[in-house]
Amino acid sequence: MxxxxxxxAGLASAAxxxxxxxxxxxxxxxxxxxxxxxxxxxxxxxxNGSGLRMNQVQVMGAHNAYHREAPDDEKKIQxxxxxxxxxxxxxxxxxxxxLEQQNIRMVELDLFPDPAGGLYTYPLIRKLAGKGPLTDxxxxxPGIKVLHWxxxxxxxxxxxxxxxxxxVKTWSDANPSHAPIVIQLELKQSDPRLVAAGGxxxxxxxxxxxxxxxxxxxxVFSEKQLLSPDDVRKPGLTLEQSVLKKGWPTVDQAxxxxxxxxxxxxxxxxxxxxxxxxxxxxGRAVFTRGPEGQxxxxxxxxxxxxxxxxxEIQRLVRKGYLVRTRSDEPMSTVLNKxxxxxxIALESGAQYVTTxxxxxxxxxxxxxxxxxxxxxxxxxxxxxVSSPAWCRGDVSER
Numbered sequence: 001m002x003x004x005x006x007x008x009a010g011l012a013s014a015a016x017x018x019x020x021x022x023x024x025x026x027x028x029x030x031x032x033x034x035x036x037x038x039x040x041x042x043x044x045x046x047x048n049g050s051g052l053r054m055n056q057v058q059v060m061g062a063h064n065a066y067h068r069e070a071p072d073d074e075k076k077i078q079x080x081x082x083x084x085x086x087x088x089x090x091x092x093x094x095x096x097x098x099l100e101q102q103n104i105r106m107v108e109l110d111l112f113p114d115p116a117g118g119l120y121t122y123p124l125i126r127k128l129a130g131k132g133p134l135t136d137x138x139x140x141x142p143g144i145k146v147l148h149w150x151x152x153x154x155x156x157x158x159x160x161x162x163x164x165x166x167x168v169k170t171w172s173d174a175n176p177s178h179a180p181i182v183i184q185l186e187l188k189q190s191d192p193r194l195v196a197a198g199g200x201x202x203x204x205x206x207x208x209x210x211x212x213x214x215x216x217x218x219x220v221f222s223e224k225q226l227l228s229p230d231d232v233r234k235p236g237l238t239l240e241q242s243v244l245k246k247g248w249p250t251v252d253q254a255x256x257x258x259x260x261x262x263x264x265x266x267x268x269x270x271x272x273x274x275x276x277x278x279x280x281x282x283g284r285a286v287f288t289r290g291p292e293g294q295x296x297x298x299x300x301x302x303x304x305x306x307x308x309x310x311x312e313i314q315r316l317v318r319k320g321y322l323v324r325t326r327s328d329e330p331m332s333t334v335l336n337k338x339x340x341x342x343x344i345a346l347e348s349g350a351q352y353v354t355t356x357x358x359x360x361x362x363x364x365x366x367x368x369x370x371x372x373x374x375x376x377x378x379x380x381x382x383x384x385v386s387s388p389a390w391c392r393g394d395v396s397e398r
Contacts, residue, residue, distance in 0.1 A: 061106025068155035151199035238295035265289025349385025
């Protein structure tokens with residue numbers, strides 16, 4: 001993407017691109033084939049099985065759960081600068097509605113540090129569109145912000161980390177028997193190209209800003225409501241040894257709790273800084289994506305479940321890790337009519353399958369009926385790879 005300083009030229013190019021997009025006809029598509037959950041005694045056993053562990057069930061999650069697409073005038077600018085920006089043209093319901101109405105039990109949030117406050121109040125794309133700063137008063141306050149792409153794609157249903165967390169907590173308090181909710185955190189930085197064009201430069205995710213993540217989480221959720229690495233790690237064992245040898249908590253033990261993990265994985269500044277002096281995340285609020293064999297390894301990701309990756313996910317799941325994968329990508333899934341990925345993702349046994357299309361109708365404006373959800377449209381089901389033989393069908397949250 002190249003950010004042009006010539007607004008008129010950019011708008012003209014965007015108008016052409018937008019017109020081309022509007023004239024594109026898309027074929028109706030269905031999600032991948034999914035076997036319906038049985039309604040026999042095996043389902044009854046699953047509903048009453050108190051021994052099921054967190055890694056023995058499967059739920060759907062919302063990719064970029066906070067995301068709202070840009071207004072039409074800003075979309076034209078996005079397309080002019082980057083034709084691939086069509087992948088930004090999707091919007092989610094509010095997080096409480098996703099939890100209540102769409103059977104979502106995992107949400108992904110993108111975080112930007114803002115220790116002084118006010119850093120993201122005037123996105124560059126709004127300046128290019130001749131608009132003024134954003135008026136949300138929470139953006140001016142110190143604290144972590146939630147948005148997709150600073151200066152370019154800022155639409156969000158909850159502008160601050162604390163606001164998003166409070167929405168989850170309010171719903172959780174009203175539904176205390178729910179299965180554990182997992183919150184995936186991707187820690188982001190400014191795009192250097194946008195910074196060079198006059199955008200903001202986000203502060204680094206140094207130790208202070210990483211500590212603020214824990215502080216903000218614990219300002220909303222009590223230790224009783226939070227499922228932390230300390231709750232999973234066993235005496236004398238690393239976190240990885242604990243989950244692989246002793247297992248995860250049961251679903252019943254984790255009901256009404258929330259759990260966090262960092263999308264950012266592998267060796268690197270963020271993970272290394274966060275676990276400095278805490279190799280098994282002692283005292284930390286968030287799980288990391290530690291590489292297999294490392295003391296902090298417990299949660300990992302394989303974004304694309306297709307091809308050889310499906311067998312790799314199944315291997316990790318059988319071993320005892322929690323795995324996140326994706327059933328689709330915005331907007332390429334509906335534009336390219338590639339719907340097989342849903343079934344592949346579900347059959348992989350990944351405990352968390354994230355989507356941008358959790359309900360019928362979200363893809364309708366692209367002339368598609370695509371939707372990604374669990375068979376039986378249930379919040380939680382027995383994991384097809386790791387659940388006990390007696391567990392089939394959905395798992396009750398009551």
